[in-house]
Amino acid sequence: AVVSTQSTGIAYSCGKVKRVVKSVFAAELYSLSEGLSEAILMRHFIQEITSRVIPITVWTDSRQVLDAVRTVSSQPRDKKTILELREVQDWIEKEEVEVQWIASKENPADVLTKKGASPEGLLSLLR
DSSP: OEEEETTEEEEEOOOOOSSOOSSHHHHHHHHHHHHHHHHHHHHHHHHHHHOOOOOBEEEESOHHHHHHHHOTTOOOSSHHHHHHHHHHHHHHHTTSOEEEEOOGGGOTTHHHHSTTOOSHHHHHHHO
16 A cells, blocks of 8 residues: 555555455455555654644545445445444544545555556655
8 A cells, every 4th residue: 555645645554454254345455545544643643743634545446445435324244344334434534535436547555565566656656
């Protein structure tokens, strides 16, 4: 996950998922939830030091995940996935984070994880 605040990248992490998931949707949601947890923690530390309110926007290239986090009626089958979905929905409801869609070709995380991905999205984030 690439974590950014105010269009500036501040962290990157990549690794194996810490639990087994049963679908691409669950993996995408798990990644989104983990990235948001990290971003919220970093924002808390930065706000303690600077006293500035820092908005968090996360982008996903998964329409299915975007629709699920924006719609309360979505109901995955797996209990852990349900809990992660509700957690992200709570953050959105409390206006702690904003989730937006991004085209896969513009996704800054892809250059760090996929062979042949264009670096333009990541480079523009870091500028």
